[in-house]
Amino acid sequence: MTDLRGKIALVAGATRGAGRGIATELGAAGATVYVTGRSTLAHRSEYDRPETIEETxxxxxxxxxxxxxxxxxxxDPAQVEKLVKRIEEEQGRLDILVNDIWGAEKIIEWNVPLWEHSLEKGLRMLRLAIDTHLITSHFALPLLIKSKNGLVVEMTDGLAEYNATNYRVSMFYDQAKTSVIRMAWALAQELKPYECTAVALTPGWLRSEMMLEHYGVHEDNWRDAAANEPHFIISESPRYVGRSVAALAQDPELSRWNGRSLSSGELAQVYGYTDYDGTQPDCWRYMVEVVDAGKPADAEGYR
Incomplete structure (x- = not known):
């Protein structure tokens, strides 16, 4: 294992949540990280939230x-093209690309069938979840493949095996998150001749800023939320999945993961990193063996 000093990363969609955690952990390993998003100190996106790319x-x-x-x-292809040209001019290389662009939490209609779901919101969700990733990779990959051992991480929700057999409670959300997994597999085929690696990566139940706010807790007292949602005990901080990406980027045998669908909990068992509290939550095994099995909340043996 080596550190990431001298490596250049682009975390697309790093304003908050997993993107912020990933960018921070890449920084902790010494990387130079371009963090992108729409919310700045001077301008908020339609999310209208306080987090900014400057803070990240x-x-x-x-x-x-x-x-x-x-x-x-x-x-906006023109904005992405301009970003990549800037990275090339300033750094001359790109070693890590993380596509974490999302931004659709506020337009999802859960448990609403396709024919009743807002078509405008649903198609907007697909554009935010899929088109953004394709546009970013289109412009960024020619720079990334100039260096061997480049890494592309497609951030999603759910493992390939889990999403293949579980409906994700919204047609549009289901399509969005499953499509990104396939996107990573397809990228792996295209990148392999250039000795670069693409993976799909999912966190578990993420304690994002929005999730903590939803439950009325903070990172330092997040366990209090289990009083209303017992299964929240399996949740993880954004830094946990950040450590997944940092570990992948430092792996001299990175290519063994090419095309794979991975989770923060699975990679923690391989690389040995932990979350803030020193535990290794394995959310997706918990989802199958506890939540989907209808058992009462109990994280013993899962973190």
């Missing part, structure tokens, strides 16, 4: 790396 960049730098915030709407 500061966290990256404070962790030991070099954070560079760039406001980008990843649905």
């Amino acid at each position: 960049a500061e966290l990256v730098t404070r962790a030991g790396g070099h954070g560079i915030p760039v406001q980008v709407d990843h649905l």
Whole structure:
């Protein structure tokens, strides 16, 4: 294992949540990280939330790396092309691409059948979840493949095996998250001749800023949320999946994962990292063996 000093990363969609955790952990390993998103100190996206890309960049730098915030709407090809040209001019290389663009939490209609779901919101969700990733990879990959052992991480929700047999409670959400997994597999085929690796990666039940707010808790007292949602005991911080990406990026045998669908909990068992509290939550095994099996909440043996 080596550190990431001298490596250049782009975390697309790093304003908050998993993207922020990933960017910070790449910084902790010494990388220079371009963090992109639409919310800045001067302008909020339609999310209308306080988190900004400047804050994320500061966290990256404070962790030991070099954070560079760039406001980008990843649905706009011209903005993405300009971003990649800037990275090439300033750094001359790109070693790690993380496609974590999402931004659709507020337009999902859960447990609503396709014919009743807002078509406008559903198609917007697909554009945010799929088109953004394709546009970003289109412009970023020519720079990434110039260096051997480049890594592309397609962030999603759920493992390939889990999503293949479980409906994700919304037609549009189901299509969005499953499509990204297939996207990573397809990218793996295209990148293999260039000695680069693409994977799909899912966190478990993520304690994002929005999730903590939903349950009325903070990171330091998150366990209190289990009083209302007992299964929240299996949740994990955004830094946990961040450590997944940092570990992958430092693996000299990275190519063994090419095309795979991976989870933060699975990789923790391989690489030995832990979450903040020193545990290794394995959410997706818990989902199958406890939640889907209808058993009462009990994380014993799962974290």
